[in-house]
């Protein structure tokens with residue numbers, strides 16, 4: 001099973017680039033084109049929030065049109081730049097798994113790995129939240145899964161990452177949420193977006209993963225007390241591959257033209273070519 005995780009489209013009305021300069025709409029189409037060119041193609045695509053920049057209906061129409069190019073199932077969760085009702089109303093036309101009211105949570109049971117989408121949105125705020133109600137919903141879904149391999153995906157990372165500009169817009173979570181994640185080792189990944197750059201860490205004994213954005217990235221700034229700034233580093237998306245014997249392996253796929261893949265032509269002086277390496281057992 002191959003899962004492409006795209007994040008933070010930040011679609012804008014036509015002719016109004018994000019922050020005045022970022023053509024986020026073109027970036028969505030470039031990302032979609034890279035997914036379409038993958039061989040083999042992913043079995044499904046996750047989009048981890050901030051699909052729109054301002055939650056405007058015309059922004060979701062642009063997202064909808066781009067996602068229609070993808071022949072595989074696509075699963076979306078909202079972020080702080082989304083407006084839950086508009087998101088559900090416009091994207092719900094194609095994405096029939098989205099609930100008609102309330103939190104936009106759902107499970108997908110069609111694949112070897114269960115997918116659980118969580119809605120972390122706190123309307124009007126940068127940060128997100130897993131409240132007691134959302135925690136209870138997740139705990140129940142995990143109980144139903146009876147230990148099947150699972151991915152939990154959401155926009156706001158439910159963990160601190162040690163970067164001040166990011167940690168000032170946290171996802172408030174209940175202690176019970178952390179305990180729930182810790183109780184379920186079948187959770188292969190907690191996949192998030194929001195921070196616009198790839199980050200991995202251990203969270204509640206699981207692997208927490210933050211995907212980069214498809215357009216602008218957040219500049220890596222490890223100084224204390226600084227604020228996030230964006231930077232046009234190469235965009236990318238994550239490719240999570242499920243292997244029965246290994247579990248999930250997460251790859252990073254840059255978006256852009258970096259030339260063709262080339263064969264390694266080894267110099268005769270290369271010291272490692274005396275005999276083939278033994279295979280892993």
Ligand SMILES: [Fe+2]
Nearest residue numbers: 008050194196
């Ligand atoms: Fe974002």
Ligand SMILES: [Fe+2]
Nearest residue numbers: 050079080194
């Ligand atoms: Fe965000």
